[in-house]
Amino acid sequence: MATDDGASTTFDSDEVKEMYCEECEKHGDGYTPAVAFCVDCVEYKCVTCQKYHKRQSKTHKIQDSDSMPQDFYLEKCYNHPQQLIKFYCSECSKEACKKCKDNEHVKCSDVNHLPTVASGIQNSDELKDLQQKLDKMTVYIKDTEKLLNDNSKVVHKQEEQAIEACKEHKDKLIEA
Incomplete structure (x- = not known):
């Protein structure tokens, strides 16, 4: 798991700087930097955990820090x-x-x-289609917001006119 300050969660906007040993985290040993990734276990390992894992699981494929995936889970x-x-x-x-x-x-x-x-999702047609739909939705939302603001101004002006008309009507009734 990766975090950029040792916390257990990251956000989409966080920059991931380091992968952490999942074995150490599971056992409450804190956040130890990972130096390897076991493809078979799908886990990041620190130096110590990797050493023991190699002894126990000799057939597992291990990737070093240069080739291990730089992903993280939230x-x-x-x-x-x-x-x-x-x-x-x-x-x-x-x-x-x-x-x-x-x-x-x-x-x-x-x-x-x-x-x-x-x-490969970055280059997929589905992502491009989604981005186009989001762009259209953004324009639609901005147009709707403008329409709501314009309508709000009209309603406010009508309210002021109604209040003024009521005052004038009241004044006429008092004079009569």
């Missing part, structure tokens, strides 16, 4: 609050943490690591 799993959502099941159209993936999506054949699913 949401914790609803069912497993200690787990981060890292996977997406295309068959179920659901996000999943590691435990959910291992338990609820065992029979699913299309469960992928989120960065893999999201790769």
Whole structure:
């Protein structure tokens, strides 16, 4: 998981500067910088955790800091609050943490690591279409806001005219 100040959440606008060891975070050892990524476990590891992981899981593919993905996760799993959502099941159209993936999506054949699913999205037709629709919606919202402001001015002016007409009518009634 990555943060830029050691907090456990980031925001879309935050600049991600460093990946942190997920094993250390899980066990309450704080935020230790990650130097490796286990492709099989889909976890970032610090020097110490990587050392022990290599001993226990000799067949796992490990990426070093130069080749490990620079992604980060923001949401914790609803069912497993200690787990981060890292996977997406295309068959179920659901996000999943590691435990959910291992338990609820065992029979699913299309469960992928989120960065893999999201790769190439910057150049996708869907994103371009969404951006065009958002641009149109922005123009529509601005036009609607202007119309509301104009209508508000008209209503305010009508209110002032109604108050003045009431005053004039009252004055005529008092004079009579």
